[in-house]
């Protein structure tokens with residue numbers, strides 16, 4: 001019984017951790033990620049925030 005509740009919290013904590021990894025270190029705001037493709041066809045992920 002107690003194990004069921006344990007696993008539920010584990011999933012919630014995991015998803016929370018995931019969203020926490022996308023915040024700016026500088027201001028703490030959520031960082032927007034944009035995938036920009038260069039003329040040569042290379043994909044680059046750009047993070048847009050105050051510390052761009």
Ligand SMILES: [Zn+2]
Nearest residue numbers: 024027049050
């Ligand atoms: Zn920022």
